[in-house]
Amino acid sequence: MNKSLTKILPWMPEKNHWSEQVGINKRIQIKGTSNQLFISSGGIIKNLQIIIHGHNNKLVIGKNSLVSGFIEMFGNDNEITIGQNTGMLGVGLTAHEGKYIKIGDKCLIARGTDIRTTDSHPIWDQEGKRINPDANIEIGDRVWIAPDTKILKGTIIGNDVVIGTRSLLNKSTIPSNTLAAGSPAKIVRENITWSP
Numbered sequence: 001m002n003k004s005l006t007k008i009l010p011w012m013p014e015k016n017h018w019s020e021q022v023g024i025n026k027r028i029q030i031k032g033t034s035n036q037l038f039i040s041s042g043g044i045i046k047n048l049q050i051i052i053h054g055h056n057n058k059l060v061i062g063k064n065s066l067v068s069g070f071i072e073m074f075g076n077d078n079e080i081t082i083g084q085n086t087g088m089l090g091v092g093l094t095a096h097e098g099k100y101i102k103i104g105d106k107c108l109i110a111r112g113t114d115i116r117t118t119d120s121h122p123i124w125d126q127e128g129k130r131i132n133p134d135a136n137i138e139i140g141d142r143v144w145i146a147p148d149t150k151i152l153k154g155t156i157i158g159n160d161v162v163i164g165t166r167s168l169l170n171k172s173t174i175p176s177n178t179l180a181a182g183s184p185a186k187i188v189r190e191n192i193t194w195s196p
């Protein structure tokens with residue numbers, strides 16, 4: 001292995017570790033076994049970093065979807081699924097400890113948005129019980145998330161939803177055909193739809 005490749009693939013000598021520099025600002029690093037990455041036809045990854053450390057994790061990018069930003073799965077059995085015809089530009093997706101993030105079809109998720117099933121750092125009460133467990137995230141079809149929004153663990157968003165810029169959703173349930181905004185996000189309009 002030449003020197004620059006050793007820099008990119010420092011874990012190469014270890015078994016079952018794989019990494020590839022697929023171009024400028026595109027990097028995939030997978031450490032572990034039985035991890036799967038599916039990019040459907042017409043799916044584009046651009047300026048995207050994917051880091052998977054663990055086993056049996058799965059990333060699915062649907063037909064004609066464009067994904068840029070950062071994807072991280074740590075631990076085992078995590079799953080991130082992005083539907084068809086969805087655009088995500090400069091978005092962070094983080095799933096740890098066997099959780100999933102499901103994003104539907106025809107969504108538009110704008111730059112600076114962070115979607116995470118985990119706080120990344122556990123918090124314990126005095127009895128030693130974890131008070132901030134990880135939780136799954138579901139985002140329906142035709143959801144527009146405006147820039148710089150935080151979608152935290154346990155959030156469920158229906159179909160045909162708009163989330164205002166710089167909103168914070170924490171264990172939130174946002175029904176279909178609503179506009180939610182603010183920190184924490186509240187429903188500010190009902191019976192709406194939007195077009196890209």
Ligand SMILES: CC(C)(COP(=O)(O)OP(=O)(O)OC[C@H]1O[C@@H](n2cnc3c(N)ncnc32)[C@H](O)[C@@H]1OP(=O)(O)O)[C@@H](O)C(=O)NCCC(=O)NCCS
Pocket residue numbers: 110145146147162163164165166167179181182183188
């Ligand atoms: C969500 C959004 C589209 C709503 O626009 P709108 O339909 O014209 O809504 P309004 O301005 O009438 O706001 C409705 C209510 O939500 C509140 N609101 C809207 N966006 C908000 C936000 N990001 N955070 C907090 N409150 C917000 C308004 O203050 C208003 O509250 P009120 O009814 O108490 O007065 C717009 O506010 C927004 O966030 N646009 C993102 C623009 C952008 O960055 N585009 C880049 C392309 S992705």
